[in-house]
Amino acid sequence: MAYFFERVSAFLRRHYLALALMILVSLVYGSEHIFLKRFVLESGGSYYPVAIKGHFDEGYYAIRAARALGGDFIVGDPILREYQETPASLPIATPLIFAGLGAVFGSLASGYIASDFILPPLIFFLVYLIAFEMTGRRLASLLFASVFIFAPKFGVWPSGGALPFFEPREFYFSRFDYPAATFPFFAVTLYFLARLVRRPSTKAGVFFGLSTGLLFYTYFFDWVYVAVATSFIFFGAVIFGRQKIWRSLLSALPPIFLVSVFYWHNFLSLRSLSAFPDIIERIGVERGRMIRFSVVWFSYVRVILLSFLLSIFFKIKDKVLLVYLVGLILPTLILLNIQLVTGFVPQPDHWQRTAFFGLALGVYFILLNVFYRFISGAVSVGIKKTVFVSIVAILIVWGFWNQHVVAKDNFSFYKTDKVYAEAYNWILKNTSDQSIFGTLSPLTNDELVLFTGRFVFVPNGFLTLAPTDEIWQRLMWFGRMSGLSAPAWESYVSTNTLHFFGDQYGNKSFNAYFKNFKREIPKDVLSAKAVDYERITAVEFPLKPNYVIIGPRERALGAKPLIGKNLRERYNSSGVQIYEMTNE
Numbered sequence: 001m002a003y004f005f006e007r008v009s010a011f012l013r014r015h016y017l018a019l020a021l022m023i024l025v026s027l028v029y030g031s032e033h034i035f036l037k038r039f040v041l042e043s044g045g046s047y048y049p050v051a052i053k054g055h056f057d058e059g060y061y062a063i064r065a066a067r068a069l070g071g072d073f074i075v076g077d078p079i080l081r082e083y084q085e086t087p088a089s090l091p092i093a094t095p096l097i098f099a100g101l102g103a104v105f106g107s108l109a110s111g112y113i114a115s116d117f118i119l120p121p122l123i124f125f126l127v128y129l130i131a132f133e134m135t136g137r138r139l140a141s142l143l144f145a146s147v148f149i150f151a152p153k154f155g156v157w158p159s160g161g162a163l164p165f166f167e168p169r170e171f172y173f174s175r176f177d178y179p180a181a182t183f184p185f186f187a188v189t190l191y192f193l194a195r196l197v198r199r200p201s202t203k204a205g206v207f208f209g210l211s212t213g214l215l216f217y218t219y220f221f222d223w224v225y226v227a228v229a230t231s232f233i234f235f236g237a238v239i240f241g242r243q244k245i246w247r248s249l250l251s252a253l254p255p256i257f258l259v260s261v262f263y264w265h266n267f268l269s270l271r272s273l274s275a276f277p278d279i280i281e282r283i284g285v286e287r288g289r290m291i292r293f294s295v296v297w298f299s300y301v302r303v304i305l306l307s308f309l310l311s312i313f314f315k316i317k318d319k320v321l322l323v324y325l326v327g328l329i330l331p332t333l334i335l336l337n338i339q340l341v342t343g344f345v346p347q348p349d350h351w352q353r354t355a356f357f358g359l360a361l362g363v364y365f366i367l368l369n370v371f372y373r374f375i376s377g378a379v380s381v382g383i384k385k386t387v388f389v390s391i392v393a394i395l396i397v398w399g400f401w402n403q404h405v406v407a408k409d410n411f412s413f414y415k416t417d418k419v420y421a422e423a424y425n426w427i428l429k430n431t432s433d434q435s436i437f438g439t440l441s442p443l444t445n446d447e448l449v450l451f452t453g454r455f456v457f458v459p460n461g462f463l464t465l466a467p468t469d470e471i472w473q474r475l476m477w478f479g480r481m482s483g484l485s486a487p488a489w490e491s492y493v494s495t496n497t498l499h500f501f502g503d504q505y506g507n508k509s510f511n512a513y514f515k516n517f518k519r520e521i522p523k524d525v526l527s528a529k530a531v532d533y534e535r536i537t538a539v540e541f542p543l544k545p546n547y548v549i550i551g552p553r554e555r556a557l558g559a560k561p562l563i564g565k566n567l568r569e570r571y572n573s574s575g576v577q578i579y580e581m582t583n584e
Helices: 002-014 016-042 056-069 093-105 108-135 138-150 183-198 202-215 220-239 243-250 253-259 261-271 276-283 297-314 319-329 331-335 348-374 381-414 418-430 442-452 468-481 486-494 497-501 523-535 552-556
Strands: 436-438 547-550 567-573 576-581
Touching: 002 016, 016 108, 016 138, 016 381, 056 093, 056 108, 056 442, 093 108, 108 138, 108 183, 108 319, 108 348, 138 348, 138 381, 183 202, 183 220, 183 243, 183 319, 183 348, 202 220, 202 243, 202 253, 220 243, 220 319, 220 331, 220 348, 253 261, 261 276, 276 468, 297 319, 297 331, 297 348, 319 331, 319 348, 331 348, 418 442, 418 567, 418 576, 442 552, 468 486, 468 497, 468 523, 486 497, 486 523, 547 552
Parallel strands: 436 547
Antiparallel strands: 547 576, 567 576
């Protein structure tokens, strides 16, 4: 035990400056909530830290986390009660992470706020450790991590958004789920990979294997990227005769398979569902066996040029370092063309999400090498430290300024609608947690699950595991019940295509995900469904909600007042009515 504490103490002493900077990173990222809450309260609203109105992805992630906080260890379908026992179609671990934070800090909202104080500084420290592991230079590694935490895509310059210092925008690692919750696992894996390359051993291989196995539960694109990168590093080690490295990599295979077993069990269970083809289409998939070139050719140039420059700098001095860096850069060439082997690929533009770290690390090492070869000798240690402190100080001040400006521009997204919030409070106090609520508004549907934990009748196509035909049937039946005319129903469905059907009706052409990806129901499909809608009656559908909500949002979509002997008004306040459906 004494040896353990001695090691921990030595680690803290060695990296004390990085630990201190973590506090500043935490304050900068967390200040977003302080500024947002201030602007929301000044406008007379109440604050919730998930921008469902402005960032639909955040709403989807938050809904899954809310269901996990409610007790679902495996979050399958979080919105339709009839499918709640299904396997997970999205990463298993990430909703559990935010649910855990919610449990620790007293509520899901508090957990999300806490995540911005905890996860970005953790990412900062892990990135610092990777750079330090490969260089042994503290200040240089701290500088890299300081720039990366605010501009993680600087390695893809001159692509848009690579250097966000001139235009205020939301920080990359402020985004819930991906990448805030996924990148720490990704960084830990790359850290253990760096240790394996530097100090190969069976133990290093086991740690790398365990961390890689966890990636299966956080983000699909991360574990595929690591698999390809590791393959490059393996062959590089073989070519350069680094037997210990490739043997250590082989020792990682058993723990990878062991840790990922449940992932494959869940996937096979998902694969066995009759609705699986529909689920894949709604999540988004591109088909074809063509080489991707026209829209990503510059990515190839960047990767090849960067790899060439690194090989010049490190071909004699440090082949191990070269193998690691180039191994993290080259996967782009494979991943952007993986469809040549598989014939399909989910959301292919997402491969760029995995490549930017390796590119940033490569650019950093080139700049570092240039500095120490041509500049360092002519500059005193005092000047170096002054420049370092100045750059970090500027980044921190800029970070606070950026958070303030972005919060001022976007606070309306985080402002909850008072009349609906009051209705949700009534629902929490007066209805069962197994109740199903019907409402036309996609926003109300998402808020119902997030704020009350209840189930809904009108599905979110990206989250549900129901077949697409059933989504159409629910939309028709509830549209009829709500009194929508055929033209109003067509408009309602077509303007909310993303919410109801995800990418089901997106552009299927090759490279569409890299261009202006449009989600639009084909006219012939919508016309045929409109004909079916004209024929349907409100008694044909076997599934019905327990309650129906009609408020300002629903009336704006065309909902009419509900009249019927099987409807009993239970709530009426500030323009929002809640009806209970009875068996009378």
